[in-house]
Amino acid sequence: MLKAVSSVGSILNFAENKEGLDSLIKLRKTTDFYCPSCNGSVVMRLGQKKVWHFAHRAHAPCVDPWEVESSYHLSGKEQLYRWLRNEHADVEVETYLPEPRKRPDLFLKSRNLAIEYQCSSIEEALLQHRSDSYYQSGLDVWWILGKSRLRSKYRFIHSVSSMEWAAVKMINHTPILFYYCPFEKLFSLVVPQYSLTPTKIVCTSQIISLETTSITSLFQPHVTTLSHSHINWIWLKQKRIWRMNPHGEKSYAYFYMRKLLYKKGGTLRLFPSEAGIPSSSNYWIETPAYLWQSWISLVFLQNLRPKSTFTLHHLSNSFKELISRGIIKVRTQSFEEGIELSLRGYLSQLITLSVLKKRGDRYEKIHQPAMHHSVEIALKSDERVLSNLS
Numbered sequence: 052m053l054k055a056v057s058s059v060g061s062i063l064n065f066a067e068n069k070e071g072l073d074s075l076i077k078l079r080k081t082t083d084f085y086c087p088s089c090n091g092s093v094v095m096r097l098g099q100k101k102v103w104h105f106a107h108r109a110h111a112p113c114v115d116p117w118e119v120e121s122s123y124h125l126s127g128k129e130q131l132y133r134w135l136r137n138e139h140a141d142v143e144v145e146t147y148l149p150e151p152r153k154r155p156d157l158f159l160k161s162r163n164l165a166i167e168y169q170c171s172s173i174e175e176a177l178l179q180h181r182s183d184s185y186y187q188s189g190l191d192v193w194w195i196l197g198k199s200r201l202r203s204k205y206r207f208i209h210s211v212s213s214m215e216w217a218a219v220k221m222i223n224h225t226p227i228l229f230y231y232c233p234f235e236k237l238f239s240l241v242v243p244q245y246s247l248t249p250t251k252i253v254c255t256s257q258i259i260s261l262e263t264t265s266i267t268s269l270f271q272p273h274v275t276t277l278s279h280s281h282i283n284w285i286w287l288k289q290k291r292i293w294r295m296n297p298h299g300e301k302s303y304a305y306f307y308m309r310k311l312l313y314k315k316g317g318t319l320r321l322f323p324s325e326a327g328i329p330s331s332s333n334y335w336i337e338t339p340a341y342l343w344q345s346w347i348s349l350v351f352l353q354n355l356r357p358k359s360t361f362t363l364h365h366l367s368n369s370f371k372e373l374i375s376r377g378i379i380k381v382r383t384q385s386f387e388e389g390i391e392l393s394l395r396g397y398l399s400q401l402i403t404l405s406v407l408k409k410r411g412d413r414y415e416k417i418h419q420p421a422m423h424h425s426v427e428i429a430l431k432s433d434e435r436v437l438s439n440l441s
């Protein structure tokens with residue numbers, strides 16, 4: 052922690068400290084310091100490896116023991132504090148909030164915003180629970196992840212863990228992941244575009260220097276999208292993996308669909324080319340697209356007579372039944388709207404492919420997607436279908 056209260060009641064904040072080493076060493080000898088959250092006794096650490104800070108004594112954990120304070124975390128927190136202070140004089144470091152009983156790294160009172168700089172790995176449920184505590188107290192939360200967590204497989208493909216999904220910030224209905232590196236003093240903004248597998252995510256990203264931005268402009272980011280040819284290339288590659296090696300993931304959805312297609316005389320690798328395609332907001336569904344889209348194409352649509360119509364609500368109800376049975380998985384922080392956005396995104400692609408036609412708020416089935424007879428034919432057809440998408 053960067054802040055402590057002295058035995059005479061004054062606050063020493065290392066994020067703002069102007070004292071030199073000698074006078075601090077003197078102060079340390081003559082004064083005791085206490086944690087502002089739990090009043091526990093703390094030790095002043097004036098080493099060379101880490102930013103100067105206070106630490107609880109080993110046997111006395113705090114009321115809100117949270118992030119393990121690495122040097123990376125302490126430096127980042129200090130830099131973010133100074134940066135925020137340029138725009139908001141009311142920013143506070145490590146303020147204990149009695150209402151959610153939490154001590155966020157930073158707190159912006161004027162925006163009712165708790166800011167957490169998260170560098171270590173924690174359970175997704177813990178992170179979600181912490182966010183919920185803030186929401187229940189009427190506060191918003193902004194998670195900034197340590198840049199060292201950012202794992203890019205290759206350009207546009209990121210590995211995003213479920214914990215990171217829980218740290219997403221929604222800005223203008225767009226999920227955005229924020230990372231910060233205290234060495235380079237850079238923010239990385241990662242914007243999920245499509246989910247390929249539960250953790251393999253197609254993203255666009257942007258690097259922004261701390262010194263040239265403000266929280267106001269960070270919260271109005273210019274979100275870029277990928278070119279059509281890039282999207283096609285990525286999805287074609289992914290479809291090849293699904294067809295050549297469908298055993299890659301052994302989820303409930305995988306076994307469920309494998310059994311269903313087997314009954315229909317096919318195998319999973321011969322799924323229709325109209326499934327496993329990019330569609331907007333598909334990232335709210337954790338289950339890979341080729342599985343849930345095959346269910347829509349081959350089960351839901353198959354049960355409809357030609358020319359008959361259905362509504363999004365109708366599809367969504369059947370789909371939610373699969374979710375409640377644990378067959379299809381959605382992102383934990385996904386809201387009902389997210390599932391409908393994903394379904395709507397896919398239906399709109401099926402309209403482009405002339406599988407469906409829109410009639411007012413209903414969808415009419417025009418063409419029934421079918422399984423392929425061989426992987427070679429399927430791969431050729433995939434290429435054609437992807438190039439027909441807009």
Ligand SMILES: [Zn+2]
Nearest residue numbers: 086088089113
């Ligand atoms: Zn404490």
